[in-house]
Amino acid sequence: MRIGIVGGGIAGLTAAIRLLEQGHHIFLFEKDEKLGGLAQAIDFSGNKLDKFYRHIFKSDLDIIDLIDELKLTDKLKWMKSTLGFYYEGKIYNFTTPFDLLKFSPLPFFDRIKLGLMALYLKRVKNWKKYENITAKQWIEKYVGKKVYEVVWGPLLYQKFADRAEEIAMAWLYGRISARFKSREKGGAQEVLGYMDGSFEVLINTMEKIILGKGGKIFKNSPVNKIITENNKLKAIKTNSGEYEFDALILTCSPMIIKNLYNWDNDYLLKLNSHEYFGAIALIISLKKSLSKIYWLNVADKNSPFVAVVEHTNFISASNYLGNNIIYLGKYLSTENRLYHLSNEELKDTFFNYLEKINPLFNKKDVIEYKVVREPFAQPVVKKNYSKILLDFRTPLKGVYVANMSQIYPEDRGMSYSVGLGNKISEIIKSDNK
Numbered sequence: 001m002r003i004g005i006v007g008g009g010i011a012g013l014t015a016a017i018r019l020l021e022q023g024h025h026i027f028l029f030e031k032d033e034k035l036g037g038l039a040q041a042i043d044f045s046g047n048k049l050d051k052f053y054r055h056i057f058k059s060d061l062d063i064i065d066l067i068d069e070l071k072l073t074d075k076l077k078w079m080k081s082t083l084g085f086y087y088e089g090k091i092y093n094f095t096t097p098f099d100l101l102k103f104s105p106l107p108f109f110d111r112i113k114l115g116l117m118a119l120y121l122k123r124v125k126n127w128k129k130y131e132n133i134t135a136k137q138w139i140e141k142y143v144g145k146k147v148y149e150v151v152w153g154p155l156l157y158q159k160f161a162d163r164a165e166e167i168a169m170a171w172l173y174g175r176i177s178a179r180f181k182s183r184e185k186g187g188a189q190e191v192l193g194y195m196d197g198s199f200e201v202l203i204n205t206m207e208k209i210i211l212g213k214g215g216k217i218f219k220n221s222p223v224n225k226i227i228t229e230n231n232k233l234k235a236i237k238t239n240s241g242e243y244e245f246d247a248l249i250l251t252c253s254p255m256i257i258k259n260l261y262n263w264d265n266d267y268l269l270k271l272n273s274h275e276y277f278g279a280i281a282l283i284i285s286l287k288k289s290l291s292k293i294y295w296l297n298v299a300d301k302n303s304p305f306v307a308v309v310e311h312t313n314f315i316s317a318s319n320y321l322g323n324n325i326i327y328l329g330k331y332l333s334t335e336n337r338l339y340h341l342s343n344e345e346l347k348d349t350f351f352n353y354l355e356k357i358n359p360l361f362n363k364k365d366v367i368e369y370k371v372v373r374e375p376f377a378q379p380v381v382k383k384n385y386s387k388i389l390l391d392f393r394t395p396l397k398g399v400y401v402a403n404m405s406q407i408y409p410e411d412r413g414m415s416y417s418v419g420l421g422n423k424i425s426e427i428i429k430s431d432n433k
Contacts, residue, residue, distance in 0.1 A: 001024045001025065001246040001247055002024070002025045002027070002245045002246050002247075003024050003025065003026055003027070003245060003246065003248070003249065003428070004027050004028075004029065004236055004243060004245040004247070004249070005026065005027070005028040005029065005251065006029050006223045006236070006249065006250045006251060006252055007029075007030065007037065007250070007251030007252045007403075008028055008029075008030030008032070008035035008036065008037065008217070008219070009035075009036060009037025009038065009039065009417060010036070010037065010039055010063075010202075010203070010206075010414050010417035010418055010421065011251045011402050011404075011417040011418070011420040011421045011424075012028055012030075012037075012249070012251040012402075013028070013035065013203070013206040013207070013421065014066065014206070014417070014418050014420070014421025014425075015249055015251070015402065015420075015421040015422075015424050016206075016210045016215055017206060017209055017210060017421075018421060018422060018425035018426075019425050019428065020210065020213040020214065020215050021213075025214070025215075026210065026214075026215040026216065027215070027216045027218070027243060027245070028210065028215065028216070028217045029221045029223050029236075029238060030220075031220070031221065031222035032219065032220070033219050033220050035203050035206075035207055035217070035219070036199075036200065036203040038052060038374060038377060038412075039052075039054065039199050039200075039202075039203060039414055040200070040203070041198040041199065041200035041203075042370060044283060044285065044325070044368070044370060045285040045320035045321055045323045045325060045368065046320055046321040047197070047319050047320055047321075048197055048198040048200050048201075049283065049311075049320070049325065050198050050200070051281065051283075051372040052281050052327070052372065052374070052377075053281065053307075053309040053311065053329060054194075054199055054414070055192040055193060055194050055314070056192065056193040056194075056413075056414060056415060057192065057193070057415075058078075058191055058193070060193075060413065061415070062416070062419040062422065063414050063415035063418045064076070064193075064415070066202075066418050067195075067202065070202070070205050070206070072195070072201065072202060075195050075196045075201055076194075076195055076196075077194055077195070077196055077315075078191050078193050079191065079192060079193075079315075080190070080191055080192075081095075081190045081191070081192045081295060081314060082095045082292060082293050082294045082295070082313060083095045083190070083294070083295050083296075083297070084291070084293035084295070084296040084297070085103070085151075085297050086296055086297065086298045086299060086300065086303075086308075087105050087150065087154075087299045087300070088105065088300075089357075091291070091296065091357070091358075093293070094297070095190070097115055100114060100115050101115075105150050106150055106151070107146065110144050110147050110150075113143050113144055113147060114143065114147050114151060117139075117142075117143045117147070117176075118176055121173055121177055122176070122177055124173065124177070127173050127174070127409045128386075130168065130170040130172075130173050130409070131168060131170050131383065131384055131385065131386060132168075132383055132384055133168070133169050133383065134165060134166060134167060134168060134169060134383060135152065135156060135167050135168065135169045135171065135172040136148060136152075136153065136164070136165045136167075137169070138169040138172075139152050139169075150299070151299065152172070154299035154300065154301060155299055155306070156172075157301050158299070158300075158301070158303065158306035158330075158331075159306055159331050159378070160331070160380060161332065161333065161336070163275075163380055163382075166380075166382045166383070167380070167381060168381050168382055168383045168384075170381065170385065170408070170409040171381035171385075171408075171409065171411065174408075174410040175411050192314070194314065194315055199414065218238070218240070221239060221240060222238065222239065223237070223238050223260065224237050224238060224239070224260070225237040225260060225261070226248065226260045226261040226396070226399065227242065228261070228396065231396070231397070232397045232398060233245060233246075233247065233396060233397065233398035233399050236248065245398075246398060247398045247400065247432075248398060248399045249400045249401075249402055249424055249428075250394075250399065250400065250401050250402070250403070251401075251402050251403050251420075252403060253274075253276055253376040253404075253405070254270075254271040254272075254274040254390065254403070254405060255271075255274070255276065255376060256376075257271060257401065257403075258271040258272065261396065261399075263394075263395070263396075264395055267394065267395050270388050270390060271390075273388040274388060274390075275380040276375070276376040276377065276378060276379055276380065276405075277331045277332055277333055277334075277377060277380060278331070278332060278333070278334040278339055278373065278374055278375045278376065278377055278378075279329065279330065279331050279332075279374045279377035279378065280329070280330045280338065280339060280346065280371065280372070280373050281327050281328065281329045281330075281371070281372050282305070282327070282328040282347060282350045282369060282370075282371050283325065283326070283327055283370045283371075283372070284326045284328070284366055284369045285320065285323040285324070285325055285366070285367040285368045285369070286323060286324040286325075286326060286365045286366060287323065287324070287365040287367060288324060288360065288362075288365050289310065289313070289317075289324045289360075290308070290310055290324070290358050290360050290361055291310060291313070291358070291360070292313060293308075293310060293313060294309065294310055294311075294313040294314045295307060295308075295309050296308040296309070296310075298357070300357075302353075303353055303357075304330060304338060304350055304353050305328040305329055305330045305350055305353070306330055307327070307328070307329045308326065308327075308357075308358070309326065309327040309328075309329065310324065310325070310326050311325040311326065311327060312324045312325045323367055328350045331377060331378045334375050339373065343371040346371055347371065351363055351366075378412065379405045379412065381408065385408055385409075386408065389405075389406060389408060390405060390406055392423070392424055392427050393427070393431075400424055402421065402423070402424040403420070404420075406420065407420065
């Protein structure tokens with residue numbers, strides 16, 4: 001069969017490889033000049049660097065298996081990470097259970113309950129019981145209002161702003177469960193994986209395999225329209241022309257999918273029910289390190305960023321000309337004024353706040369910086385999300401969907417994208433026996 005794939009992120013690339021292995025003719029279309037989607041890399045400080053901070057967990061078996069399959073295992077490095085928590089003007093270590101016991105903003109017994117919450121959720125199998133309750137409601141009821149007020153409330157607000165109190169507990173369960181499965185030494189130490197040379201090494205290898213197996217890749221080629229005949233897929237329309245296919249996989253967000261075809265009212269309602277937040281990352285190269293913490297959560301509603309990720313506390317600065325690499329990240333609605341600031345305005349806004357929370361930061365130490373934006377980075381997962389969950393098969397025969405909104409209850413991540421690519425290829429195989 002001739003199969004088109006819209007989107008050159010990890011899900012689309014994985015699907016392309018699997019379908020080529022099944023003997024199909026594959027044509028992949030990517031709107032950007034580079035493949036990888038959210039996992040793209042940039043040239044920065046003398047090396048390749050992921051444009052958004054990135055790592056994998058020990059529990060991310062789909063991507064680990066793919067890396068092994070592609071003989072890239074020697075490129076995958078596992079390292080211990082360190083966590084921090086900024087609250088009311090002070091940075092607290094947040095890596096080990098002992099750090100948690102010393103977290104003075106919470107009363108002692110609330111610290112115990114916060115730790116037990118993670119241990120409990122790690123062992124939960126029936127996540128569906130968290131579909132019809134918000135994270136706020138569950139935490140306040142079972143863990144305590146103080147825990148929500150000090151820890152989870154500010155973090156959820158930083159992530160989802162005025163939607164924070166609507167976020168389903170199922171989403172938070174997925175985040176915590178995955179994270180704690182990546183801990184070693186009885187849960188005391190988190191171990192994370194990173195690819196030597198950035199995850200672009202994986203993307204480039206996948207591209208070579210696709211081309212080597214006869215697949216076609218079209219970059220700078222956004223898909224504008226799905227063309228049908230007798231209510232069945234016929235072709236797609238791109239800036240460079242029309243291409244006929246027997247099947248089509250859409251790995252783009254529901255907001256893009258809804259504009260590709262005149263969907264029936266029921267399906268259009270489902271597509272419109274999905275909401276995504278965008279993401280901004282300010283990447284800076286510094287002469288000096290800011291701390292020994294890899295990942296600092298910023299629990300302050302006034303902060304313009306949710307996390308300070310000192311990449312070179314994870315990957316050696318020797319990879320980046322000896323410079324220290326920092327990400328300042330933020331998830332937000334694309335209607336938020338921050339999303340539309342100029343790069344210079346955004347840099348000044350982020351720098352001013354970073355000076356406030358970390359006196360070691362000096363603007364004079366900045367060697368270079370880069371701002372990256374992505375409009376569809378984080379699905380907003382509210383209660384009973386499964387009711388709007390998109391099926392992999394659309395109402396239009398021959399057209400399939402595989403995007404990050406479908407990995408529920410897990411949160412977005414590269415390994416889940418690999419899983420999506422594997423799954424959609426098996427579905428197409430099953431449909432065409």
